[in-house]
Amino acid sequence: MNSVLTLETVSKSFGGVAAVRDVSFSLKDAELLGVIGPNGSGKTTLFNIISGFVKPDVGRVLLGAVDVTKLAPYKRAGIGIGRLFQDARVFSGMSVLENMLVAQQDEHEESLFTAFLKWSWLSKRKVEELANARYWLEFVGLSMKEDSPALSLSYGETKLLAIAMLLVRDSKVLLLDEPISGLDIKMRESILRLVKKLKTLGKSVVIIEHSLDFVFDVSDRIIIFKDGGKFHEGLADETRQATSLLREVYLNSSHATVS
Amino acid sequence: MGVRVLSQLLLNGLAAGSIFAIVSLGFALVYGTTRTLHIAHGIVYTISGYLFLSAITSFQFPLFLAILTGVVGAAGVGVLTELVIYRPLFKRNAHSAITLISSLGIYIILQNLAAIVFGNQTRILNYHTANAYIFGGVVLSEVQLLGLVSVIVITLSYSVTFKYTRFGKTLTAISSNPLLAEVIGIDIKLYRLMVFALGSVLAGIGAMLSVADVGIDPNVGFSAVLIAIVAVIVGGVRNFGGAILGGLLLGLLQSFSSWVLSSRWQSAIVFVILTTFLLFRPEGLLGVRMRLEEKA
Amino acid sequence: MNYVFHLLTLISIYLLLALSLNILVGYTGLLSMCHAAFLGIGAYISAILTLKLGLNVVAAFALATLSTASVSLLVSFPTVRLKGDYFVLSTFAFQIIVFEILFNWTSLTGGPYGLRGIPRVSIFGQLVDTPAKYFVFSGVVSGLSILLIIVLLKAPFGRVLRAVRDDEIAAEAMGKNVSLVKVKSFAIAAACAGLAGALLAHYITYVSATSFTLQDSIFLLSIVLVGGAGNLRGPIVGTVLLLLIPELLLFLGMPDTVAPNVRRMIYGLLLVGFVFFRPQGIAGEYRFEKT
Numbered sequence: 001m002n003s004v005l006t007l008e009t010v011s012k013s014f015g016g017v018a019a020v021r022d023v024s025f026s027l028k029d030a031e032l033l034g035v036i037g038p039n040g041s042g043k044t045t046l047f048n049i050i051s052g053f054v055k056p057d058v059g060r061v062l063l064g065a066v067d068v069t070k071l072a073p074y075k076r077a078g079i080g081i082g083r084l085f086q087d088a089r090v091f092s093g094m095s096v097l098e099n100m101l102v103a104q105q106d107e108h109e110e111s112l113f114t115a116f117l118k119w120s121w122l123s124k125r126k127v128e129e130l131a132n133a134r135y136w137l138e139f140v141g142l143s144m145k146e147d148s149p150a151l152s153l154s155y156g157e158t159k160l161l162a163i164a165m166l167l168v169r170d171s172k173v174l175l176l177d178e179p180i181s182g183l184d185i186k187m188r189e190s191i192l193r194l195v196k197k198l199k200t201l202g203k204s205v206v207i208i209e210h211s212l213d214f215v216f217d218v219s220d221r222i223i224i225f226k227d228g229g230k231f232h233e234g235l236a237d238e239t240r241q242a243t244s245l246l247r248e249v250y251l252n253s254s255h256a257t258v259s
Numbered sequence: 260m261g262v263r264v265l266s267q268l269l270l271n272g273l274a275a276g277s278i279f280a281i282v283s284l285g286f287a288l289v290y291g292t293t294r295t296l297h298i299a300h301g302i303v304y305t306i307s308g309y310l311f312l313s314a315i316t317s318f319q320f321p322l323f324l325a326i327l328t329g330v331v332g333a334a335g336v337g338v339l340t341e342l343v344i345y346r347p348l349f350k351r352n353a354h355s356a357i358t359l360i361s362s363l364g365i366y367i368i369l370q371n372l373a374a375i376v377f378g379n380q381t382r383i384l385n386y387h388t389a390n391a392y393i394f395g396g397v398v399l400s401e402v403q404l405l406g407l408v409s410v411i412v413i414t415l416s417y418s419v420t421f422k423y424t425r426f427g428k429t430l431t432a433i434s435s436n437p438l439l440a441e442v443i444g445i446d447i448k449l450y451r452l453m454v455f456a457l458g459s460v461l462a463g464i465g466a467m468l469s470v471a472d473v474g475i476d477p478n479v480g481f482s483a484v485l486i487a488i489v490a491v492i493v494g495g496v497r498n499f500g501g502a503i504l505g506g507l508l509l510g511l512l513q514s515f516s517s518w519v520l521s522s523r524w525q526s527a528i529v530f531v532i533l534t535t536f537l538l539f540r541p542e543g544l545l546g547v548r549m550r551l552e553e554k555a
Numbered sequence: 556m557n558y559v560f561h562l563l564t565l566i567s568i569y570l571l572l573a574l575s576l577n578i579l580v581g582y583t584g585l586l587s588m589c590h591a592a593f594l595g596i597g598a599y600i601s602a603i604l605t606l607k608l609g610l611n612v613v614a615a616f617a618l619a620t621l622s623t624a625s626v627s628l629l630v631s632f633p634t635v636r637l638k639g640d641y642f643v644l645s646t647f648a649f650q651i652i653v654f655e656i657l658f659n660w661t662s663l664t665g666g667p668y669g670l671r672g673i674p675r676v677s678i679f680g681q682l683v684d685t686p687a688k689y690f691v692f693s694g695v696v697s698g699l700s701i702l703l704i705i706v707l708l709k710a711p712f713g714r715v716l717r718a719v720r721d722d723e724i725a726a727e728a729m730g731k732n733v734s735l736v737k738v739k740s741f742a743i744a745a746a747c748a749g750l751a752g753a754l755l756a757h758y759i760t761y762v763s764a765t766s767f768t769l770q771d772s773i774f775l776l777s778i779v780l781v782g783g784a785g786n787l788r789g790p791i792v793g794t795v796l797l798l799l800i801p802e803l804l805l806f807l808g809m810p811d812t813v814a815p816n817v818r819r820m821i822y823g824l825l826l827v828g829f830v831f832f833r834p835q836g837i838a839g840e841y842r843f844e845k846t
Binding site: 294296344347348352353354355356357359360361363364365366367368371372374375379485488492523524526527530531533534537538541 | 586633634637639640641643644645647648649651652655656658659773776780812813816817819820822823824826827830831834843844845
């Protein structure tokens with residue numbers, strides 16, 4: 001099976017309220033899957049389940065052929081799942097470059113043993129890491145800011161940094177939670193171009209977004225979420241035409257929020 | 260262990276526990292509503308105790324006036340810490356470590372001030388506490404009786420207030436979801452003030468009972484607030500009433516353990532219990548096991 | 556002159572304490588209220604090993620350091636997954652429990668009377684028995700440890716600490732085992748405190764539980780917060796400043812009865828003042844900002 005990420009009948013409730021109900025889908029290699037739906041339909045919970053911050057009540061999550069359902073978030077990150085949070089979390093106490101370095105470091109590099117005994121290896125690694133960091137900062141357009149404190153970045157720049165951190169980690173599967181929300185037109189276009197480039201890099205991506213134009217532009221396939229469940233799944237082009245479907249989802253749901 | 264001894268220990272435990280319960284309820288109100296670890300609750304306790312003591316011994320106030328002094332003093336200190344320290348930190352969304360340390364710092368400043376003003380030695384109330392009551396062979400001092408009556412009255416008032424009044428229901432709403440409460444138009448600032456005032460009054464009542472019972476020294480507040488913290492965790496953080504239960508249980512623990520073990524191990528036991536609850540039942544005895552909402 | 560060396564010795568020991576607590580507070584974002592407990596554990600272990608078991612001092616120092624680190628695992632393993640406030644409360648509880656044990660377990664620790672006559676250190680046959688000599692000794696031991704701390708913080712390990720401090724969830728999402736990082740950080744800080752304890756014990760040649768109370772933990776925290784957390788300068792400034800204040804008070808001739816209270820009030824004022832108005836302290840870097 002060439003599915004890079006698979007969800008099998010995943011369900012999750014919080015205090016009696018079903019946040020995600022019986023969701024199954026698979027993501028193919030180098031595919032871009034758009035997830036749309038009204039607020040509160042369970043999309044972020046879905047991401048939490050895939051990245052490991054929430055464990056489902058029922059169902060499985062598979063990365064390739066590996067069952068990761070019970071795996072801790074940091075371990076999933078280690079085998080290729082990358083997550084962009086809705087509020088673009090970065091490390092505010094460090095500089096942009098340091099953020100990029102810490103994103104690349106692995107457990108071995110961070111061990112105490114290495115800190116004390118493998119100095120020459122560490123300096124070689126650092127040279128590589130700096131090169132990687134600068135490459136991806138350039139890719140997202142943040143080269144100018146490499147020494148700035150992450151705290152001083154604008155909201156859009158923080159998102160770019162967060163994306164760069166995912167890229168430098170070389171994650172296979174990227175989960176992007178509302179990558180363009182709160183950004184101005186110019187930034188949106190930067191991110192749009194970036195997201196399109198991701199496919200050429202061979203990444204498999206799941207995007208949650210409210211901007212339907214954006215989602216239909218970048219996605220190969222679309223899943224429409226409603227009330228915690230999969231309302232519809234189909235190719236982007238077809239779904240785009242199905243305006244009556246979209247109206248039904250956004251206007252008739254119990255959380256009517258038209259984006 | 261004879262029935263009489265058992266009953267005596269039980270009564271002593273409940274009497275001590277009643278003071279713990281009252282103070283802990285005050286702490287729980289503040290913690291539940293504002294999520295602040297209000298260490299300064301301890302100094303509210305201490306200052307109230309000293310004001311009460313001075314009112315009676317130095318100023319010869321009649322009892323009710325002395326109690327009023329203690330209560331007003333307590334509320335004053337509590338409200339002041341909210342206005343001067345916690346509110347500004349709340350407004351700028353400060354890290355909880357900052358609030359905790361500020362509270363601790365205020366406690367330290369005021370405690371040492373109290374020590375300078377009132378002296379480091381223990382002072383007692385030479386009151387008329389010769390009165391004691393005997394029920395079937397079990398002795399109860401006047402202060403102990405007063406404590407038990409107070410905790411019953413306070414518990415009943417608490418239950419009624421929180422189930423039936425708007426004030427109580429609003430506080431419950433604020434404590435379960437502070438953000439939502441603000442969004443739906445509850446005046447958080449006003450309620451914070453009220454909660455600090457009320458919580459501090461409770462601390463004051465507990466302090467005055469304790470002064471009448473065993474006297475006071477500058478350090479009593481710290482033990483009081485530590486017990487309150489343990490009582491709240493043991494009883495249950497979500498439910499204010501849990502603090503009352505926690506306080507009573509700790510009183511009983513103190514009473515019974517001093518029978519079995521030397522009293523020098525009491526503090527250690529209390530904190531082992533705290534640790535146990537933090538690790539294995541952080542929601543407390545009365546709390547509902549809440550599934551951790553997604554951390555992200 | 557002896558007095559100056561005495562102060563310098565204390566500074567060297569407290570510097571190690573402050574910089575190690577800084578690893579927790581300023582680099583990992585863990586507010587620990589039990590650093591004095593680790594100091595006490597190290598002091599007592601070294602004292603007991605040399606006094607009651609006749610172990611040589613170097614071995615005692617090493618064992619004290621390792622044991623304190625091991626004890627820290629008992630605390631950190633179960634508590635690092637607790638949320639912020641509850642973690643702080645756990646360290647509170649641990650501090651109090653340790654004090655009670657040190658103060659009450661008379662057969663092991665001498666109870667309230669503590670342990671006297673702790674053997675002095677001897678290096679290459681020379682007895683380190685004057686403040687000047689001890690300053691050289693503790694200066695070297697402390698200095699080497701501090702050097703190791705600096706190396707550690709500049710390495711990738713230091714960066715992952717700061718990542719955990721700034722945003723635990725983002726750190727998890729970047730593949731960091733946050734709980735393990737916290738446990739390691741705690742162990743290193745505890746090891747340093749244990750070593751500092753051994754240094755203290757063999758200098759004063761007397762240990763008493765009353766030196767290792769919650770108040771002492773708060774004092775150490777004040778050093779780090781007033782001086783400033785998150786870099787190296789802050790704790791250095793804090794140590795020198797807060798150790799010199801009592802000397803200053805002595806100078807000003809404060810009456811003995813109120814001197815301790817006044818001293819503590821000043822510490823309290825400094826603590827609140829800085830944390831409220833300038834959380835990065837005098838010379839620190841970390842501002843306790845929430846993401």
